[in-house]
Amino acid sequence: MKRFAFVFGVCWLLAASAGAQGMPTTISADDSGVQLKGPSAETERADDGEKRKAYDKRVGGIVWLEATAGPSRFDATRFRTLDIVPAQAQALIPSVVVSGPEFGAALRFRAGSSTIGARFKRADYEPFDLTSIGLDLGFLIRAVPYVHPSIRLGFNYYTTTGGLVIPGFENLISNVRSHGGGASIGAGLRIPIVRWVSIAADFDYSIIGLVFRGTERVTGSGATVTAGTAGTAIAGTFALTFHLGG
Helix, strand or coil, X not given: CXXXXXXXXXXXXXXHHHHHHHCXXXXXXXXXXXXXXXXXXXXXXXXXXXXXXXXXXXXXCCEEEEEEEEEEEEEEEEEEECCCCCHHHHHHCCCCEEEEEEEEEEEEEEECCEEEEEEEEEEECCCEEEEEEEEEEEEECCCCCCCEEEEEEEEEEEEEEECCXXXXXXXXXXXXXXXXXXXXXXXXXXXXXECCEEEEEEEEEXXXXXXXXXEECCCCCCCXXXXXXEEEEEEEEEEEEEEECC
């Protein structure tokens, strides 16, 4: 009988040891004998939290405050037309391609994976600056937990300050005012850092049309002249975003 009890005890210990590999168990001994304790509720909650941690690495918030900066290039005469220049001389208009830094800010509101808001940008070119403000629409693929692909659409109002977009007419036109409109499309990646901060890198392509009005100086009549040009712009944008609410 003792031999049978010894064999039974050895088998029981081996089975308990194998089960311990699949389930964290605490073994303690005191005056009352040997006690086995299974995983506590706190341990289960901690493990569950670790499993959810990867899925918490998604950008959130209802209100997004964003600051942007990056290089920009504007081909102002990509589709050029100037009413003050005869048709046979249009080919003589110099090509105007400028580049420089671009800075901006945005206020966006998120609903699910979509955002809508307003965006302001200012590009410092030579010899003029290009400023825009407009509607910003975005879609974010939040199913990817650590790097979120995104696409954006923008519809903007543009204005210039400083010199003329088309050089060489400074002595022919005075009191020049310019404005216009355009649309842009962008794609990029957004990376969540902590729950309320993310960074992003985007590439934008824009089509911009500008209209100039000024007073001509050639005849001395003070007549108002109108000129226009249309071009394309590309920009690489780096963004720092703060996510508020939600």
